[in-house]
Each structure stands twice: as structure tokens, then as C-alpha cells.
Amino acid sequence: MIDFGYTLSKSGTLKIENLDDSRFKALHKLEPDAYKCINCGSCTASCSAGVFTELSLRKILLSLQRGDEKDYINQLQSCMLCGKCMLVCPRGINTRHLILSISKIYNTVDR
Amino acid sequence: MRERFLVGFDPFVLPFLLGMAFVLTYCIIGLIKVILQLSKADRRKLAVSLFKPANAWKNLRDMFCDCLIHVKLWKRNPKLGYMHSSIAFGWFMLIVFGHIETFIFVPKKAGLFYYPIFFRYFMEMENYNLRGSFFFFIMDFFLLVVLSGIVLAMYKRIRSRFFGMRRTTRLSITDRVGLYSLWAIFPLRWIAEGFTAGIAGGSFMTIPINLLLKNFMSNPENITVAWWLYSIALGTFMFALPFSRYMHIPAEILLIPMKNAGLKVYHPRKGFSLAQIYTCPSCGVCIDACPMSASRQNLKDTTVYLVRQIKRNNARRMNAMTDKCLMCGKCQEVCQIALQSYDIRMRIRERATYNVGLKYDYLDSYQPETGKCKVLYYAGCMSSLTPVTGRSIKKLLDTARINWTQMDAGGGVCCGRPLILAGRRNEAAALIEKNTAVIESSGAQILLVSCAICYRVFKEEYKLKGIKVMHYTEYFNELMEEGRLKLNRGELRYAYHDPCDLGRGCGIYDEPREALSRVGIIAPAEKERAMSVCCGGSVGSLTLDFESRAPITEASVQNMLFSNPDRIVTACPLCLKTFALYSPVKVVDFAEALCDGLEKKS
Numbered sequence: 001m002i003d004f005g006y007t008l009s010k011s012g013t014l015k016i017e018n019l020d021d022s023r024f025k026a027l028h029k030l031e032p033d034a035y036k037c038i039n040c041g042s043c044t045a046s047c048s049a050g051v052f053t054e055l056s057l058r059k060i061l062l063s064l065q066r067g068d069e070k071d072y073i074n075q076l077q078s079c080m081l082c083g084k085c086m087l088v089c090p091r092g093i094n095t096r097h098l099i100l101s102i103s104k105i106y107n108t109v110d111r
Numbered sequence: 112m113r114e115r116f117l118v119g120f121d122p123f124v125l126p127f128l129l130g131m132a133f134v135l136t137y138c139i140i141g142l143i144k145v146i147l148q149l150s151k152a153d154r155r156k157l158a159v160s161l162f163k164p165a166n167a168w169k170n171l172r173d174m175f176c177d178c179l180i181h182v183k184l185w186k187r188n189p190k191l192g193y194m195h196s197s198i199a200f201g202w203f204m205l206i207v208f209g210h211i212e213t214f215i216f217v218p219k220k221a222g223l224f225y226y227p228i229f230f231r232y233f234m235e236m237e238n239y240n241l242r243g244s245f246f247f248f249i250m251d252f253f254l255l256v257v258l259s260g261i262v263l264a265m266y267k268r269i270r271s272r273f274f275g276m277r278r279t280t281r282l283s284i285t286d287r288v289g290l291y292s293l294w295a296i297f298p299l300r301w302i303a304e305g306f307t308a309g310i311a312g313g314s315f316m317t318i319p320i321n322l323l324l325k326n327f328m329s330n331p332e333n334i335t336v337a338w339w340l341y342s343i344a345l346g347t348f349m350f351a352l353p354f355s356r357y358m359h360i361p362a363e364i365l366l367i368p369m370k371n372a373g374l375k376v377y378h379p380r381k382g383f384s385l386a387q388i389y390t391c392p393s394c395g396v397c398i399d400a401c402p403m404s405a406s407r408q409n410l411k412d413t414t415v416y417l418v419r420q421i422k423r424n425n426a427r428r429m430n431a432m433t434d435k436c437l438m439c440g441k442c443q444e445v446c447q448i449a450l451q452s453y454d455i456r457m458r459i460r461e462r463a464t465y466n467v468g469l470k471y472d473y474l475d476s477y478q479p480e481t482g483k484c485k486v487l488y489y490a491g492c493m494s495s496l497t498p499v500t501g502r503s504i505k506k507l508l509d510t511a512r513i514n515w516t517q518m519d520a521g522g523g524v525c526c527g528r529p530l531i532l533a534g535r536r537n538e539a540a541a542l543i544e545k546n547t548a549v550i551e552s553s554g555a556q557i558l559l560v561s562c563a564i565c566y567r568v569f570k571e572e573y574k575l576k577g578i579k580v581m582h583y584t585e586y587f588n589e590l591m592e593e594g595r596l597k598l599n600r601g602e603l604r605y606a607y608h609d610p611c612d613l614g615r616g617c618g619i620y621d622e623p624r625e626a627l628s629r630v631g632i633i634a635p636a637e638k639e640r641a642m643s644v645c646c647g648g649s650v651g652s653l654t655l656d657f658e659s660r661a662p663i664t665e666a667s668v669q670n671m672l673f674s675n676p677d678r679i680v681t682a683c684p685l686c687l688k689t690f691a692l693y694s695p696v697k698v699v700d701f702a703e704a705l706c707d708g709l710e711k712k713s
């Protein structure tokens with residue numbers, strides 16, 4: 001390899017060519033609001049379960065958008081479905097149904 | 112009166128007879144099926160209640176009032192009430208008097224099923240006497256009653272507005288067959304009896320049409336054709352009945368004793384629930400009542416159509432319709448058979464799987480410092496998003512010098528109702544258990560809640576020993592009644608919204624109004640109390656998105672603006688947030704409104 005005097009570092013977050021978004025598309029079909037999130041974090045800030053656990057709906061959605069479902073999704077197990085996130089979301093996302101739909105498609109039972 | 116023929120039979124009775132046999136067989140099999148589907152305990156409950164004299168009397172009275180006279184429908188909508196009861200009661204009387212006639216004049220034919228129905232064909236009149244003309248008159252009178260109902264029913268299909276209904280049910284094919292044959296039965300009976308009126312006699316309805324076309328009518332061949340048509344209409348109706356909404360006629364007779372026995376819905380389409388499903392006559396009253404009907408695309412998800420899909424066992428539609436519903440309970444409130452749509456929908460939701468492995472073991476470490484207090488305030492998730500609620504409650508409690516603590520000031524555990532509404536009843540048990548432990552350890556006498564959603568679940572699902580659960584509307588009203596909280600009356604006009612879970616859910620209508628009338632003037636909403644309209648924000652709906660909720664909220668706000676209030680007051684943080692998005696006038700929390708009475712101390 002020719003030495004140009006510098007190297008290209010590996011992409012840290014996303015390999016677009018490896019992205020498998022079929023599940024996310026399925027999720028979008030079940031709950032069209034899935035694409036609406038702007039990762040503002042209001043949901044996480046107001047989360048009832050977030051007081052006790054690491055649950056962050058923002059992180060979960062972000063990781064799912066990136067086709068990376070392993071890291072955060074098990075956090076959903078602590079959600080109380082209270083709906084606070086739905087009330088604070090500036091995008092009016094139906095978060096409760098989104099959470100249920102994520103569980104349905106990504107199966108959060110045995111994680 | 113004497114018999115016209117030696118053999119009291121003519122082939123034209125066959126369509127009726129076959130139809131009747133079919134319906135009876137179908138109903139008996141259905142009855143056995145429903146009874147077998149009941150649990151052993153429920154079956155015993157039903158049997159015991161059947162033989163209790165008080166209950167037996169209640170059953171009979173309900174059957175008369177509900178099946179024949181449609182008392183509840185009369186109260187809600189007199190025009191609809193007349194339409195339904197004229198057909199049901201008129202037809203019933205025709206059958207009863209038909210049998211009495213047969214018993215009196217030809218007792219030996221009384222065992223024949225069809226004889227009383229086609230009485231005028233088989234009989235011949237010798238001479239008029241008082242007894243005979245009495246029956247002629249009665250039969251013609253009730254025929255007129257039924258026909259008037261049929262005319263109204265036809266008019267309803269053209270102009271439902273005349274009955275105060277914006278929308279009527281879209282009928283299925285079998286419903287149509289049933290409907291048109293039902294419409295045909297009585298005019299055909301009229302004509303058929305008109306044909307024989309010259310022979311068998313008649314009264315003010317049948318004699319005139321007989322006289323009108325005397326020659327044509329007395330031709331024996333034409334007579335048989337008319338009676339054939341009448342019998343065919345009856346037969347068609349009977350064959351369509353089990354597959355159409357007219358199944359409500361036999362089903363209601365089963366439903367009434369089940370209801371009076373106090374059975375519970377345990378499965379969406381078995382046992383008690385099945386009896387309810389088949390008793391729904393698709394009257395369509397629940398369409399206009401449903402807040403979702405504010406936009407057209409949701410019309411098909413109202414209860415009357417859910418009932419139809421449950422009949423068809425269409426699981427996909429059943430789930431979709433159930434998940435959309437706001438669980439506001441309005442349809443159940445207006446329903447003439449009080450169809451328990453809330454329970455049925457809950458059972459459907461509980462059957463849905465989400466692969467959501469909810470685990471709440473992290474709550475083990477949750478031990479909030481409540482200290483020892485008399486009144487323990489639980490704000491709940493929603494009230495923590497409307498800080499004004501908490502601030503106002505604090506002001507009021509401190510003014511009344513109450514010894515109180517807030518249990519979830521630093522973040523608490525959800526009451527569990529949102530989980531239950533999502534069908535996750537078992538998972539909710541963990542939250543309920545945790546909250547119960549915290550509340551009981553506080554030694555409080557009163558648990559104060561400021562959210563209608565929490566209040567309902569505390570009332571229905573929690574078993575708190577020695578602790579009284581009070582909604583803040585009840586509690587503050589009581590404080591004022593006892594003179595412990597003194598507020599000044601101002602000039603503001605408040606329109607009070609009944610939150611679904613507080614009003615229809617727990618029956619609290621008077622306390623908030625009494626309390627508010629001490630600080631201002633109540634400006635009534637157009638529909639209120641049990642008829643109140645859901646704000647549209649309900650956590651009961653799982654799938655309604657933000658955009659589809661907007662028309663619901665707008666309609667509900669309009670309802671509140673009926674008498675030009677200065678403020679819309681609600682006693683639920685969720686309604687508060689929802690209304691605030693669309694209301695042109697200021698929306699305030701109940702406690703905030705009471706605080707208006709604190710300020711103007713002169």
C-alpha cells in the first residue's frame with residue numbers, strides 16, 4: 001500500500017453497506033411513527049422507569065435506526081408503559097405503541 | 112267461526128314451518144353451546160339465580176321491558192323507541208291473540224304450529240258476533256301498529272336525521288335479507304288477510320282492501336298466491352335470522368337472566384360474551400356516541416362493527432379495532448342492551464402477544480421516605496407532567512392545615528392502569544404490589560390522588576387495608592363541606608369536563624361540581640356527566656396517533672364551549688394537557704380552579 005503519510009480510520013458507528021434495515025421497515029409498517037424521532041431525548045428525561053434503570057427510549061430508537069438492535073433493546077423490559085414519553089414527545093410520536101411494536105418485531109422477551 | 116277445510120293443512124305453510132324448525136334448532140344448539148362454554152361456577156350462579164323468586168321476577172320484567180317495549184331506547188330516543196317497540200310488541204301481540212283465537216274457536220288445532228299464524232286462511236265466518244269482531248278489531252289494530260313501525264323503519268333508512276341519528280349502521284348482506292323480508296312480512300300479511308276478509312272476516316284494515324278489488328280478491332287462485340307470498344316472506348326471514356342482526360330477538364331472552372345472575376366476561380367470544388354479541392341489534396346508537404366518529408376513517412372501528420367482526424371471528428380486525436378504541440366507555444353507556452364493550456375489549460387485549468418481557472425486579476430497591484402522615488398524596492406519572500396540579504394541591508392542603516406527604520416526589524412507580532389497558536394485567540400486578548406496600552407502610556388514613564386514571568385502578572384493583580382512596584375532587588369538596596377549607600366565590604364561569612375514568616369509570620359527577628360552585632359559576636357543557644365526550648388523549652387507545660386524535664379533541668373542546676365559559680376545568684392531568692393543545696379558552700386543573708378562591712380574600 002502506498003504511504004500517503006496518513007491513514008483512514010475505520011468508521012466507528014455505521015457501515016451503510018452492512019445495514020440491515022428490514023426489521024426497522026417492518027416496525028415502520030406496524031407503527032408509522034417510527035421514522036419521526038429526532039432523538040431529542042425528552043422521552044428519556046421524563047421517563048418513569050428511567051429513575052430506576054438505564055431505560056432510554058432515545059438510545060433505543062437511535063440504535064434501531066442504525067440497524068444495531070443488540071445494545072440497548074433489552075432496556076425496554078423495564079418500561080411501565082405509563083405514557084409520559086408520549087405526552088412530552090415534541091414529534092407527537094405514539095411511543096407506547098412504538099414500544100409494543102418494537103417488542104413484537106425484535107422480541108424483547110429473552111434478552 | 113268454523114273451519115273452512117277438512118284437513119287443516121295447505122302446502123303454502125311449508126316455507127314458514129321449515130324456517131321455524133330451522134330457527135328453533137339453531138337456537139337450541141346455540142343455547143347449549145353458550146351454557147357449556149360457561150365455567151362451572153358461572154353455570155351454578157346462573158341456575159341459582161333462575162330459581163330465586165326475586166330474580167325470576169326481575170328476569171320476567173326485564174324481558175317485557177327490554178325485549179318488547181324497549182324502555183331504555185324510549186328514554187334515549189322516543190322516536191326510535193316507538194319504531195322498535197311497535198314492531199316487537201305489535202308482532203308479539205299478533206302472535207298472542209292468534210293463539211287465543213285458535214284456542215277459543217278451534218282448540219283441537221291449537222297444537223299445530225302454523226295454525227294461529229295462518230288462522231284467517233283456514234277459518235270461515237258464519238255470522239258476526241261480539242266476540243268475533245273483538246278479535247277482528249284487535250288483530251287489525253296490532254297489524255296497524257306493526258305497519259306504522261315498518262314505515263318508520265323504512266323512513267329511517269332514507270333519512271336517519273329524523274331520528275336524531277347522524278349515522279346508521281351499514282348493513283351486511285344477511286342483515287339486508289333479514290331486513291327486506293321483515294319489511295315484506297306485514298304488508299303481505301295485510302294483503303293476504305285482505306284476500307280472505309270476504310270469507311274469514313276482518314276489520315278496519317283488511318275489509319277495505321277486500322272491498323276495493325272484490326272480484327280479483329275473491330278468486331280462490333289469487334288467494335292462495337297471496338298466502339304463499341306471506342309464508343315465503345316469513346320463511347326467508349327465519350332462515351336469514353341466525354346470520355343476521357335479528358338473532359338479537361332470541362339471544363336477548365338468554366342474555367337477560369345471565370346479566371341478572373351477575374356473570375362476568377371472561378373471553379371475547381365465548382359464554383356470556385357470545386350472548387351479548389348476538390343480542391346487539393346493530394341499532395347504531397354507539398356510532399354517533401363514539402368520540403372516534405369525529406373523523407370518518409374511524410367510523411368502521413366503533414362498537415357495532417366490532418361486534419360484527421367478533422361474530423365473524425376475524426381476529427385481525429378484532430385486534431385492530433380494539434387497539435384503536437379510547438376505552439372511554441361511552442358506547443356502553445348509551446347502549447340499550449348495555450353491551451359490556453369495555454370488558455370484551457379488555458379480554459381481546461389480554462390475549463394479544465407482544466414479546467415484551469417486562470421485568471420489574473429493579474423496584475425491589477425502591478423505598479421512598481413517606482414518614483408518618485394522615486394524608487398520603489400520590490401524584491402519579493401524568494400529574495408530574497402538570498406541575499401546576501401539584502402546586503395547587505400543596506396550597507390547598509396547607510391552607511386547610513392537613514398533615515400530608517407526597518409519596519412519589521422523587522419519581523414513583525406507575526399505578527399500573529396503562530399496563531392493564533395494554534392488556535398486561537399480570538405484569539401490572541408487580542407495580543400494584545409495590546405501591547400497596549409503600550402506601551400501607553406510611554400509616555396514612557387517606558390516599559389522595561389527582562389523576563382519574565390512577566383513581567380508577569386504585570379503586571378497582573388495589574386492596575388497601577384501612578386506607579380510604581380519595582380523588583382530590585372528593586377530598587377537597589369534603590374539606591369545604593366540613594368548613595376546614597374556606598374559599599371565596601368569584602365571578603368566573605367554569606365548564607367542568609368529566610374525565611372518562613372518573614365519571615363513567617367511577618361514577619363521580621357531583622363532588623367536583625359542588626366544589627367548583629363554591630368558587631365560581633358552573634357553565635354546563637353540551638354533553639356532560641355520563642354523556643361526557645372523551646378528550647382524545649386517553650392512554651386507552653394504543654394505536655391512535657397524534658394526528659387522528661386532533662379531531663376528537665377539537666370536537667370535545669367544542670362540546671365544552673357550549674355555554675361560553677371563561678375556563679375549562681378538568682380533574683385529570685391527561686385531559687388538561689390534551690385540551691390545552693386545542694382550546695381557545697384557558698384550561699385549568701381542578702385544584703388550580705379552586706385556588707382562584709384563595710386569592711381574592713377581601
Ligand code: SF4
Pocket residue numbers: 043046047048049050055057078079080081082083084085086095096
Ligand atoms: S412509557 Fe415507558 S419509556 Fe415511556 S415514560 Fe413511561 S416508562 Fe418511560
Ligand code: SF4
Pocket residue numbers: 036037038039040041042043044057058061085088089090091092093095
Ligand atoms: S421525545 Fe420523541 S422525538 Fe424526542 S427522542 Fe423521544 S421519541 Fe424521539
Ligand code: SF4
Pocket residue numbers: 390391392393394395396397398414415418442445446447448449450
Ligand atoms: S353495541 Fe349497543 S348501541 Fe351499539 S349497535 Fe349494538 S345495541 Fe346498539
Ligand code: SF4
Pocket residue numbers: 400401402403412413414436437438439440441442443452
Ligand atoms: S369506548 Fe369510547 S372510543 Fe371506544 S368504541 Fe366505545 S365510545 Fe368509541
